[in-house]
Amino acid sequence: MGQAMSVKLLALATLLPLAGAQTASIAPPRSAPLHPWVSECKDWDEWDKSGPPFKVYGNTWYVGTCGISALLVTGPRGHVLIDSGTDAGAEAVLANVARAGFKPRDIKVLLSSHEHFDHVGGMARLQQATGAKVLASPVAASVLRTGKDSAEDPQAGMHKPMRPVAKVSLLRNGQAVRVGPLALTPVFTPGHTPGATSWRWQSCEGADCKTIVYADSLSPVSRDDYRFSDHPAYLAAFQRSADRIEAIGCDILIAPHPSASSMRALLQGGGLASVGSRPCEAHARTVRANLMLRLIKEKQPR
Numbered sequence: 001m002g003q004a005m006s007v008k009l010l011a012l013a014t015l016l017p018l019a020g021a022q023t024a025s026i027a028p029p030r031s032a033p034l035h036p037w038v039s040e041c042k043d044w045d046e047w048d049k050s051g052p053p054f055k056v057y058g059n060t061w062y063v064g065t066c067g068i069s070a071l072l073v074t075g076p077r078g079h080v081l082i083d084s085g086t087d088a089g090a091e092a093v094l095a096n097v098a099r100a101g102f103k104p105r106d107i108k109v110l111l112s113s114h115e116h117f118d119h120v121g122g123m124a125r126l127q128q129a130t131g132a133k134v135l136a137s138p139v140a141a142s143v144l145r146t147g148k149d150s151a152e153d154p155q156a157g158m159h160k161p162m163r164p165v166a167k168v169s170l171l172r173n174g175q176a177v178r179v180g181p182l183a184l185t186p187v188f189t190p191g192h193t194p195g196a197t198s199w200r201w202q203s204c205e206g207a208d209c210k211t212i213v214y215a216d217s218l219s220p221v222s223r224d225d226y227r228f229s230d231h232p233a234y235l236a237a238f239q240r241s242a243d244r245i246e247a248i249g250c251d252i253l254i255a256p257h258p259s260a261s262s263m264r265a266l267l268q269g270g271g272l273a274s275v276g277s278r279p280c281e282a283h284a285r286t287v288r289a290n291l292m293l294r295l296i297k298e299k300q301p302r
């Protein structure tokens, strides 16, 4: 090694720590880039605010708004869409189906979580736009057909009527809805509403398959004069719904209000399929705790 070279190396060696320190002070923090949905949507965001669609896992896509979930499960013989969002939000859902690279006319079946306007208010619009078959639980089907809440609904009388859906076929609890190779199983989970339905299916990436559950709202919300404790049969069914969710077992759980299943936090943490967690069991625990709190409140003098 010549002298000139060793001087150069020495200079470089003395410069390196300084260069390193400078780089450290000006470089952006080394964290993963924000997921597009996380950067555009807030927790408990507005129901009709459009947010970007994204792949949940395999052939399952999130096509909902920032505040209301809608899921597209795609297949070679046609797709299934669960939930429409509100009447206005349905336009954002349709746009997201196209943005994700799919044709609304290829949706063959429309399903839903529960019969409230924030989740099915746009179903008539989606039925028109897609020509798809609408399927719902018996109670939810009559709400969809009339546009009016069922009398048994703890929130009956609180909502404006929805646009009626022309033709609704009935689901049977546990009997899978099939479109080509797709099979989505309805699990009736009454409680938040009498016709509430959760959904279970598998999506695969290569040989790695995940069980996805779209767990319907099981929040004990009602109008002011309603007490769950005054309706023992309804309350027992509500409690059984938590058992059903616990028994399903799932790798990915999504709720009709994305923040109810911590969607932002999970996406920020790397994805909805968190390794080693038991989201269905955890969800059932939360549901039971909220219901217990509600029943304690109902015992207090009004």
Ligand SMILES: [Zn+2]
Residues within 6 Å of the ligand: 114, 116, 192, 217
């Ligand atoms: Zn609701």
